[in-house]
Amino acid sequence: MDQAQSQNGPLPMLETPLLLLDRDRLDANVARMRGRLSAFSLTLRPHVKTSKCLAVVERLFDGGRGPITVSTLAEADFFFAAGYRDILYAVGIVANKFAHAAALLRAGAALTLILDSLDAAHALVAYAATQEQQFSVLLEIDCDGHRSGLAPASPLLAQIAAVLRDGGVRLLGVMTHAGSSYDSRSTAEITRCARLERDGVRQAAALLEAAGFPVETVSVGSTPTALFAEDFDGITEVRAGVFVFFDLVMHGLGVCRIEDIALSVLTTVIGRQAEKGWVIVDAGWMALSRDRGTAKQPLDQGYGLVCDVHGQPIDGLIVSAVNQEHGIVSHRAGGGPGGDALRFPIGTQLRILPNHACATAAQFGGYHVIAADGAMPFWPRLSGR
Amino acid sequence: MDQAQSQNGPLPMLETPLLLLDRDRLDANVARMRGRLSAFSLTLRPHVKTSKCLAVVERLFDGGRGPITVSTLAEADFFFAAGYRDILYAVGIVANKFAHAAALLRAGAALTLILDSLDAAHALVAYAATQEQQFSVLLEIDCDGHRSGLAPASPLLAQIAAVLRDGGVRLLGVMTHAGSSYDSRSTAEITRCARLERDGVRQAAALLEAAGFPVETVSVGSTPTALFAEDFDGITEVRAGVFVFFDLVMHGLGVCRIEDIALSVLTTVIGRQAEKGWVIVDAGWMALSRDRGTAKQPLDQGYGLVCDVHGQPIDGLIVSAVNQEHGIVSHRAGGGPGGDALRFPIGTQLRILPNHACATAAQFGGYHVIAADGAMPFWPRLSGR
Numbered sequence: 167m168d169q170a171q172s173q174n175g176p177l178p179m180l181e182t183p184l185l186l187l188d189r190d191r192l193d194a195n196v197a198r199m200r201g202r203l204s205a206f207s208l209t210l211r212p213h214v215k216t217s218k219c220l221a222v223v224e225r226l227f228d229g230g231r232g233p234i235t236v237s238t239l240a241e242a243d244f245f246f247a248a249g250y251r252d253i254l255y256a257v258g259i260v261a262n263k264f265a266h267a268a269a270l271l272r273a274g275a276a277l278t279l280i281l282d283s284l285d286a287a288h289a290l291v292a293y294a295a296t297q298e299q300q301f302s303v304l305l306e307i308d309c310d311g312h313r314s315g316l317a318p319a320s321p322l323l324a325q326i327a328a329v330l331r332d333g334g335v336r337l338l339g340v341m342t343h344a345g346s347s348y349d350s351r352s353t354a355e356i357t358r359c360a361r362l363e364r365d366g367v368r369q370a371a372a373l374l375e376a377a378g379f380p381v382e383t384v385s386v387g388s389t390p391t392a393l394f395a396e397d398f399d400g401i402t403e404v405r406a407g408v409f410v411f412f413d414l415v416m417h418g419l420g421v422c423r424i425e426d427i428a429l430s431v432l433t434t435v436i437g438r439q440a441e442k443g444w445v446i447v448d449a450g451w452m453a454l455s456r457d458r459g460t461a462k463q464p465l466d467q468g469y470g471l472v473c474d475v476h477g478q479p480i481d482g483l484i485v486s487a488v489n490q491e492h493g494i495v496s497h498r499a500g501g502g503p504g505g506d507a508l509r510f511p512i513g514t515q516l517r518i519l520p521n522h523a524c525a526t527a528a529q530f531g532g533y534h535v536i537a538a539d540g541a542m543p544f545w546p547r548l549s550g551r
Numbered sequence: 552m553d554q555a556q557s558q559n560g561p562l563p564m565l566e567t568p569l570l571l572l573d574r575d576r577l578d579a580n581v582a583r584m585r586g587r588l589s590a591f592s593l594t595l596r597p598h599v600k601t602s603k604c605l606a607v608v609e610r611l612f613d614g615g616r617g618p619i620t621v622s623t624l625a626e627a628d629f630f631f632a633a634g635y636r637d638i639l640y641a642v643g644i645v646a647n648k649f650a651h652a653a654a655l656l657r658a659g660a661a662l663t664l665i666l667d668s669l670d671a672a673h674a675l676v677a678y679a680a681t682q683e684q685q686f687s688v689l690l691e692i693d694c695d696g697h698r699s700g701l702a703p704a705s706p707l708l709a710q711i712a713a714v715l716r717d718g719g720v721r722l723l724g725v726m727t728h729a730g731s732s733y734d735s736r737s738t739a740e741i742t743r744c745a746r747l748e749r750d751g752v753r754q755a756a757a758l759l760e761a762a763g764f765p766v767e768t769v770s771v772g773s774t775p776t777a778l779f780a781e782d783f784d785g786i787t788e789v790r791a792g793v794f795v796f797f798d799l800v801m802h803g804l805g806v807c808r809i810e811d812i813a814l815s816v817l818t819t820v821i822g823r824q825a826e827k828g829w830v831i832v833d834a835g836w837m838a839l840s841r842d843r844g845t846a847k848q849p850l851d852q853g854y855g856l857v858c859d860v861h862g863q864p865i866d867g868l869i870v871s872a873v874n875q876e877h878g879i880v881s882h883r884a885g886g887g888p889g890g891d892a893l894r895f896p897i898g899t900q901l902r903i904l905p906n907h908a909c910a911t912a913a914q915f916g917g918y919h920v921i922a923a924d925g926a927m928p929f930w931p932r933l934s935g936r
Contacts, residue, residue: 179646179647179650180647181624181647181648181651182645183646183936191723204802215876224735237837237875237876238837238876239566243813256906257821257876257877258821258822258831258832258833259821260567260819260820260821260833260898261564261898262564262565262566262819262898263566265564266566274738282821282822283823283897285896285898286821286822286897289897289898308824311827313824313831313874313877313879314821314822314824314831314877315822332656340918345874355613391583434645434647435645436642436643436644436645436671436699437643437667437668437671437691437699437700438668439693439699440697446643446699448642448643448645451842452622452623452912452936453936455840455841456840456842456843456910457836457841458841458843489698489730489917490600490622490909491600491623491642491936492642493623494698499705511646511670512668512671512674513645513646513670513671513674515649516620524875525841525875528796528837529935529936531935549916549934549935550914550915550916550934551568551837551838551876551914
């Protein structure tokens with residue numbers, strides 16, 4: 167006990183696991199993104215799916231209520247209730263969500279939807295005809311073959327635009343997401359992804375305008391491309407989410423330093439397996455998530471990089487396996503008797519940096535905030551989706 | 552739209568994704584496990600971490616309040632408040648949770664803790680000396696090198712027992728978990744795991760008794776070994792969790808049929824990528840979890856097996872990739888133009904069977920229950936851990 171206690175540092179007897187958020191790192195990350203985009207006079211429309219937290223998102227707007235991006239209509243409800251009005255729901259809209267979207271519009275939200283097919287456009291137009299509110303839409307463009315969206319030169323763009331116009335749905339413009347930037351191997355490659363992202367959405371915008379459809383919004387977004395694009399010519403707004411916290415995947419891409427990662431899971435050593443060079447901690451996949459985003463990167467971080475209670479990485483130690491409420495901490499290179507992990511007695515607190523901040527944060531009801539001033543407020547999250 | 556609507560079957564306009572629980576399958580799975588254990592006159596102490604749901608756990612006890620296993624003290628609080636008194640907290644106890652455990656004891660819970668080290672025993676004894684309540688403990692045994700626990704013949708067993716006795720902590724017996732049964736390739740191999748599990752914990756119990764420490768509880772548990780053990784000689788209780796729902800990992804082990812899986816995620820087609828043979832659905836990792844438990848099995852099910860809205864698997868279709876709120880459905884063998892998935896128009900509802908029921912259920916606030924009688928109650932879960 168004495169030995170364990172002396173290692174516990176500033177957070178002596180909190181029940182673990184819990185989610186720590188370093189406020190100073192958060193603020194520095196926000197300042198970095200805002201500084202970068204303000205140099206280009208671009209609107210930042212942060213993706214709030216990363217934090218799902220009012221206190222975090224407020225810091226992006228100095229306490230104001232700027233434009234946001236959401237991944238679910240529950241997020242839209244949550245942030246709208248807190249005063250956010252300009253909301254982009256950035257997942258293709260489908261009929262079972264029309265009534266929810268209409269309710270948000272009726273309540274006064276400036277909600278924008280996205281779609282990428284004639285079928286969805288026809289469905290929305292048919293529904294909109296039954297409603298008094300006007301729906302607004304961006305067309306989703308596929309800039310890199312990553313997931314969803316229309317090809318930048320697709321003849322469907324103008325056809326869909328015509329369906330929307332004829333049906334009284336307002337087409338605001340186009341949006342895309344350079345999802346493939348997450349698979350880059352260098353910042354130079356990210357810069358190339360950003361070029362594809364910019365060019366794809368600009369090409370689509372030009373095609374629409376040439377067909378007589380005015381384009382007011384040309385939206386791109388991903389944390390890597392937002393930070394490493396050469397320019398944003400022709401772009402009106404940038405969406406990005408994970409930059410508020412960063413994570414090991416972003417570090418592996420060269421987008422941030424380890425010491426920029428604002429999120430960590432506080433955990434406690436609950437067992438030791440000396441023959442194997444393991445210690446067991448009380449953070450399993452319920453705390454860390456099952457995300458293995460670094461598995462495909464040059465440096466595989468297992469289920470997370472192990473730090474001491476002050477957040478200092480411990481050379482070579484990762485969470486190598488997880489069950490629901492157990493994590494196995496061992497050396498990256500394997501262990502065996504006398505492994506590095508064994509220096510930590512039962513009761514030692516450790517901090518685990520996450521592979522993917524969005525996924526790890528989603529495993530908790532909120533953030534225990536640590537800051538230089540020593541206060542430790544709890545910032546709740548929208549729980550669930 | 553018309554085509555989509557006609558596919559929607561019995562659940563026409565629910566907002567997706569959501570978690571469906573087939574009550575008849577749940578009841579059949581419960582009956583199977585109870586039938587098996589009652590043939591051996593064994594106590595079932597279900598692991599409630601799978602469902603974290605009062606309505607599910609009640610069905611295990613015909614509405615009564617039997618003994619349960621929990622993975623967190625929050626689960627203990629939740630079930631104790633609902634009348635469950637006999638609770639085993641099956642994760643190694645550590646100092647930052649002593650006060651919480653003491654509060655449960657003070658409130659009247661018959662809470663049992665586990666530990667596997669002299670350090671933890673000393674810490675608990677030191678804490679117990681400051682409390683009026685008596686703590687009860689099982690020693691955790693490592694039957695298969697899977698994770699935690701003392702070797703079955705470890706000389707530490709009697710040393711720890713002496714520390715506990717001298718410190719006034721009640722030692723009830725031993726427990727183990729055949730975690731390696733999840734890596735089996737046949738039910739015959741599961742049966743061998745069950746033998747290891749039984750033999751390991753029995754050996755530890757015999758060693759303790761020979762050293763003068765009475766053993767009243769000899770506890771084993773995992774769904775595969777509970778269902779495929781040859782016998783349970785010398786065992787007093789069985790813990791198992793995932794059998795209530797089953798999942799694709801259990802199916803891959805040969806433990807259940809596809810049509811026994813009681814849990815599925817209802818999702819909707821929101822996009823199509825014809826060139827790639829994909830459809831995009833609105834169930835990403837926030838709905839399905841990132842669990843890839845079938846990746847190491849002979850049949851890799853991706854992030855889940857795709858079924859029609861009635862729960863009938865669609866040959867060869869899996870969720871091949873996920874982002875936060877997007878899933879990509881494609882053929883297991885890859886797709887390309889004209890892929891099977893493309894037969895589903897936008898708006899089609901699909902059901903996804905999960906790799907790992909515990910992980911997928913944890914992504915939702917509760918269960919939409921489907922049953923032959925057509926009622927569709929919502930059964931809430933303890934949210935978070």
